Each structure stands twice: as C-alpha cells, then as structure tokens.
Amino acid sequence: MQTLRSLRVGGVGLVLVAFALGLLSASLWLQSNARWSAYLDNAKFAGAVLYDSLQTGGEPPVGVRISPLDAQDQARAQAGIFEQVSGIAPTSLVTNFSIRPDLTRDRISRPLTLAVLSSDLRYPLAAVSSRADQTPAETMGALTMLLATYCSDPILIAKLGQAPWVQIDGDRVWSCAAAPSDLRLLAAGISLVAIGALVTLVLNSSAQFSGFAQMLRHRNRIGGPQFYQTEGLYELREIVSSVNSYLAGERDRLAERAAVLSGVSHDLGTPATRLKLRAALIPDADLRAKLEADIDSMTGIIESVLTYTRAELDAEVPRKLSLKSLLQSIVDDYQDIGRPVEFAGTQKMSVHGAPSLFMSRRGVGSLGDDDKVIVLARPVTLARAVSNLIDNALKYGRRATVSLEKDADHAVIIVQDEGNDMSAAEVENLMAPYRRGSNTQLIDGHGLGLTIASTVANLHGGTLTFEPGAKGLLARITILRR
Known part of the structure; x- marks a missing residue:
C-alpha cells in the first residue's frame, strides 16, 4: 500500500484488481464445488454397484477390488479382531456397520x-x-x-450372510488420492486478500487525511510546525501544499500588519511627545488633563492593536517555565502599586477513579503536590493575558484573586473578581474585538483585553471560559501541560 501515490489512479486500479480477484475466487470456488460433487456422486454410485456385485457375485465397480482373506485372517475377522488382520495397522480404529437384507426383491438378499x-x-x-x-x-x-468425504484411506472388511470374509480395496474411488484438489480454501484466501487490500486502502487514506486534519486543527498550539509535510496520496499532498501556501500568506500579512502598526506607533511617538509638552504649557488644568488623557488613549489603542497582532503572529519563542512563579510575580507587581490582587496558590483537583463491578461509588483521589507546575509557554504573552483578566476583574469588581489548578494534562489559571454584576454569557460576548461593557464611561480600556486573552489561550492549546463564582465571575484560562 505504500506504493499507492494517487487515490484517483491507484484507487481505481486497486478496485479493478480486487474485482478481478473476486471473479477468480468465485470461479475457483464453483469449479472446486463441481469437482467435489462429482467425486462424491461417483463414490456413492460405486457403493451401490458394489452392493449388487457382492449379492450377485458379479464384477465389482471400476476402481474397486475384492480379495478373500486367508484362513488365519478369516478366524481373526470372525472373532472381531479386525485390527490384527494382515496388512492392517494394529492401531487402526474400527467402525462396524451392517446392512439388512432387502425383503422386497424377487430373490431374497443376504445381510451384509x-x-x-x-x-x-x-x-x-x-x-x-x-x-x-x-x-x-x-x-x-x-x-x-x-x-469419500473424509481423507482417511479406509479399508473395508465385509461378510455377506454366511459367506467368507473379504477385503474391499477402493483406494481409486474413495481415498485421499482419488479426491480432487479442494481449491475453496485458496478461493477464500484470494477473497480475503482482495477485501484486505480495499479495507487497507480505505483505512490508510482515511488515517492520512484524519492525521493531517488533526495537525491542522491544533496548528496554533505551542511547538506546532510552520509548514506541514506528509507522505502519502497525491491528493493529500496537494491539499497540504495549498494549506502551506495559505498559512505562509497569512503569516506574511500578519507580519506586514505588525510592521505597519509598529511603524505607526513609532511615528506617533514623536508628535505625541510634542503634544504632551505643549499641553503642559496650557494654563487651564482641566483642559490640559483632558488633552493628556486623549493622547494617552490614542497611544494606548495603538499599543493594544500591536499587542493583539503580535499574539496572532505567534512570534515569541516558547520555553519551559514555572506557572506558579509566573503568576506570583504578576500578583506581586500589582500589590507593589497597591492594587487589591491576591494569589491563592495551587488548588488540588479531585480525580475520579474508574467504575468498579464491586462498588456502587467511584473512588476519588487527588494528584500529588507539584508546586512549580512546569509548562511550555510564552511567558510574556501569557503574562499579558493574565494581566488583562486581572485588569478586567479590577475594573468590573472590587478586587481580584488569582489561583491555579492542575491535572495530568492541563493547567488552569483562574482569575476571580468580586462584586461583578455581569453574567458569564455577557462577558464571553466581550471577547470579540472592540467589544466593551455597558459602563464604558466609568472605566478605561480599548476593547481588546479579552480578545488578546482568548487568542493567547488558543495559542497554548486551551480556551478562555467564564463561569459564576462564589463572589463574582471566574475567568479560566486552560492550557496544555507538555
């Protein structure tokens, strides 16, 4: 199957070959059945003729020879010690059979x-x-x-009425040598080969396409390839080539967008600085504060868009880090400036055991302590996402509590606010770019914080979700542990 390079050409050819093998298998099966039926019919006919020849003393059927036993063998046969008859193996198994006479015939026959x-x-x-x-x-x-049905080369010893015992040799009629070659096993093997070839083709082709689809589904995860390579069908290689071209174009467009935004941010830096210096000369304090706030908002919007584009560009090199240490440092930074942010540490997650035939309840356990919680991540990008969630928790609530959960495959960063009146569905709607809450007049922001956090979660093979908590809303960033 490794030589099959095109599903269109090789698949059709393989189907035709399988069809031809099926015809050959059917032909061999029918021929073998016909020959075997003829062989059994001939043995049956020879047996009927043999009975008549024993009754009448006529010639036996073709292929059958009747020989009288000598005096010693006559005595052994009469005593029922057939395995001691000359020419018979002493370990032979004996099957006794008798045929009653036919009383309907004109001349009374004798028992056999x-x-x-x-x-x-x-x-x-x-x-x-x-x-x-x-x-x-x-x-x-x-x-x-x-x-004739069994390949065992039997020997018959017969006695008609009170006549002497005779030995009947029918090797040319009902022995293994006389049986035709049974090709049905070969026919079944050919059919299995044809079916196996088709099944292998389907399974291999499906596995190749499914494998590529799985890789493409997780292409944004950490450690994912920039380009895809695959061996297999021509059609799949064409799809992979097209996907590689598309992804290269997307990366180029993102890089151009980041370059443009970076240039705009740099170009706006100088006039923004001049505007701040000139605003400082305005004697009206209220007007001066409004102008400086507008300047900061303008530069903040540019920086937010640039951060979002860099997250999409996936430019930061991932490395192994302690997730607990990263979260602790983020919380420490907020606490240094007097913000109400706390780190609740790592929470143990319960692990349910498999169901048992001997217990109605499933066992519950917990994972061992792993304070560091080592993950493969992009520290700057991930820290920005967590900071955005903390900022939202502080904007919409009174304080933020950061905690960490883990299991064997995932790590979950939890940011809980306090006093937020928004529902989880309403907050999830804000993950779209430039979506903001209803109290936009009271809080700062540009509508990209949750969008960046969701993008970062996807880049780490996870998701960003929201759910109600004991005091407010819980934001959960789930990432893969590698």
Missing part, C-alpha cells in the same frame, strides 16, 4: 456385515442417510460417500 478400519477416525454413521423406502444398495452408496 462391514468393518471399516481407519488410522485416523471412527466414522460418524449418523451421517449415513436413511429413509423408510431406502434400498440396501442406496445405504451402501451413502456409506461409501461418507468414506
């Missing part, structure tokens, strides 16, 4: 006593067909057909 000797098995005589109107010849034919 048979001993079937085989080194492999005792024959299941229940498989011999029996009907109310069945003739002894038909019964003998059913027996020889049963002998």
